[in-house]
Amino acid sequence: MKLAASLRHSLFMYRRLAGLSIQSQLRYRSSLLLSIVSQFLIIGVEFLALYLMFQRFRSFMGWSLPEMAVLYGLVNTCFALADALAYGFDQMGPLLKNGNFDRLLLRPLPLLVQLLGMEVTIRRAGRLLLGISTFGWGLSGLLPTIQLGAPALALLLAATVAGTLVFLLIFLVQAACTFVTIEGLEFMNAFSYGGQQAASHPLLGYRRAIQVLFTGFIPIGACIYLPLCLILGRVGLPGLPAWAHAAGPLAVLPFGAFALALWHLGVCRYSSAGG
Amino acid sequence: MKSYLAAFRGRSRSVLRYRAAALAGIFTQFFFGLILCMIMEAWYRSAAPGLQAPLSLRQAASYIWLGQIIFALIPWRGDPELQDLVRSGDVARDLIRPLDVFGLWLARSLAWRLASLLLRFLPILVFSLFILPAIGLGDIALQPPAGLGGLLGFLLLLAGAAPLSAAITVFISCFQFRQISAVGANAIAAALVSFFSGQLVPLPLLGGPVELLYRLLPFRYLADVPYRFWLGSLTLADLPASLAIQAAWLLAVLTASRLIIQRQLRQLAIAGG
DSSP states (O other): OHHHHHHHHHHHHHHHHHHHHHHHHHTSHHHHHHHHHHHHHHHHHHHHHHHHHHHHHSOBTTBOHHHHHHHHHHHHHHHHHHHHHTHHHHTHHHHHHTTHHHHHHHSSSOHHHHHHHTOOOGGGHHHHHHHHHHHHHHHHHHTTTSOOOHHHHHHHHHHHHHHHHHHHHHHHHHHHHHHHHOSOOGGGHHHHHHHHHHHTSOGGGSOHHHHHIIIIISTHIIIIIHHHHHHHTOOSSTTOOHHHHHTGGGGHHHHHHHHHHHHHHHHHTOOOOOO | OHHHHHHHHHHHHHHHHOHHHHHHHHHHHHHHHHHHHHHHHHHHHHSOTTOOOSSOHHHHHHHHHHHHHTGGGSOOSOOHHHHHHHHHTTHHHHHHSSSOHHHHHHHHHHHHHHHHHHHHHHHHHHIIIIIHHHTTOGGGSOOOOSHHHHHHHHHHHHHHHHHHHHHHHHHHHGGGGSHHHHHHHHHHHHHHHHHHTTSSSOGGGOOHHHHHHHHHSGGGGTTHHHHHHHHTSSOGGGHHHHHHHHHHHHHHHHHHHHHHHHHHHHHOOOOOO
């Protein structure tokens, strides 16, 4: 009972905080719009590169361009959502350095809610827009050949939620590591941005070590790529049964437990240096 | 001249301090390079037999690693320090110095790019050239340069790429005087530079109208052209022409940014600080 009440309170506060951050960003409308268009442009060039590679090589491990567009679009959608939500995690370095983290600890609201509510970055809509449009474009090209029944749609939704969560959890791990290193950790970008780059291409194309890394350890591939393969009727990873493809999004659970445990450890061992 | 040298030295020293940040960047670049090379390998594996690609897989992988090695030299965006100068109003301090502002900013940008390059290039070079073949990833390793001529062409073009990169950095920074145009300039620069320098896709793999376009722009003289000397697709016979065009572009970008800065400074109003 008490848990439900505190959960409801957290949700209420999160909505308030997120709403306020959105309102404040909307104050600078022209700047915001330009940022969105800019991001769309920068990432649009990436998709153009993919398109041009198709002109040269015709297929990627047997995948067609619309199929690749669906994968690319879904991964970018998840990444954009996580990136927009994770602003507070990204701010851990400055928060620890200037002592403002102590203030968060004093407030009667769970830390994660406060960090998540710090800002919902609307600028990321540029990548989101690109992700959704490439996904939609690819899917519209495939619809005559693949069936999208209720199970497929449910699986797609699960993949989107799980994929967003995995990226969000990577940012959380990064934030947890900041307790030790204080400075932001550029090497974690290898896993966030690198993971996004790697997951935008079918895992089938990589060497074994990378396949294992992105299914077993940082399960971006398991959450997005494997279920998508099932929907598209493709071989995800050789030797993997169909049920394992469908269960892919569940891989977010152990990773989530790991990330939360690491975060908890960091918070428990944190001692303020004043500020 | 001494003052500009001092500005250069000061900025490079401050960049060289941040070794931990550079180390983190290097790790990220190893990882990105590996991912990109494996993607490239998959493209080549998927190609229909008999496909005539203008680069072999080994060449394409080398192209990618060269891109990681000189990554810090590529002018993705304007100089963040300059951006801060304008935002904080400290730009006024630069303006009252008895120096040419443009020369000062150029010296600082050059120091920023070169010092970052110096911190990062060697580990990635050693990793991609020696360690990858040793651990059985020779197919996606960096191949040695195509003879001494190739190495010479690469190094000379790279020496020209450094001032060109600094000039483009200052050119982008010219737009920092208004917040809106700063965001726009950074974005357009990031998109144009990453694509048309060859950092996103090896340019030799592209044909048709894109090829026409990238040949008309200065950005390939930052990366693509030096790489082609390393790979041996351009030889010593092409060297004078390449260097001449690179120098012409350098001159053009310098003149353009100088004119823009002069115009911007005439309209500049500093709001206290």
